[in-house]
Amino acid sequence: RSFQGVTGYLKIDSSGDRETDFSLWDMDPETGAFRVVLNYNGTSQELVAVSGRKLNWPLGYPPPDIPKCGFDNEDPACNQDHLSTLEVLALVGSLSLLSILIVSFFIYRKMQLEKELASELWRVRWEDVEPSSLERHLRSAGS
Known part of the structure; x- marks a missing residue:
């Protein structure tokens, strides 16, 4: 059934639903103003492009019908x-543990070396020992 309504020509289908008209608006990237670029006539079921206007797609072309990964x-x-996430956590945890072990090893080695040096402070090498002048004097007096 079709008739003239307040908003224009109307068509009602067999289910009692109105055949609607749609307009596709697009923003002009230069001016930022929206304008109609396509009209869909629900009565005639036609898609009519507005002359002199084209769609401005974000990448310059329409997106694919099916996304790359579905x-x-x-x-x-x-x-x-x-x-x-589990693999990333395991990797980060392993690297952290390895770093802690390496740093701990070097700290332990440094402490061991300092401990050895501290235990050797009282020792004197034989080459560093020089007889005192009194000892030399007594040796020379005895001969």
Whole structure:
């Protein structure tokens, strides 16, 4: 059924639903103003482009019908490049533990070396021992 309404010509389908008209608005990137670029006539079911106007796609072309990895990332090829959270945590934990062990080893070695040096402070090498002048005097007096 079709008739002229307050807002224009209306068509009601067999289910009692109104055949609606739609307009696609696009923002002009230079001016920032929105303008109609396409009209859909629900009565005639036609898509009519407004002359002299074109759609401005973000990348210069329309997006693909199906996303690269699917709508729910169901493509297994997309999930192979990334490490799971558990793998990242295990890697970070292992590297942290290894770093702590290496630093602890060097600190332990330094403490051991200082301990050895401290225990050797009382020792004197034989080459560093010089007889005193009194001892020399007594030796020369005895002969």
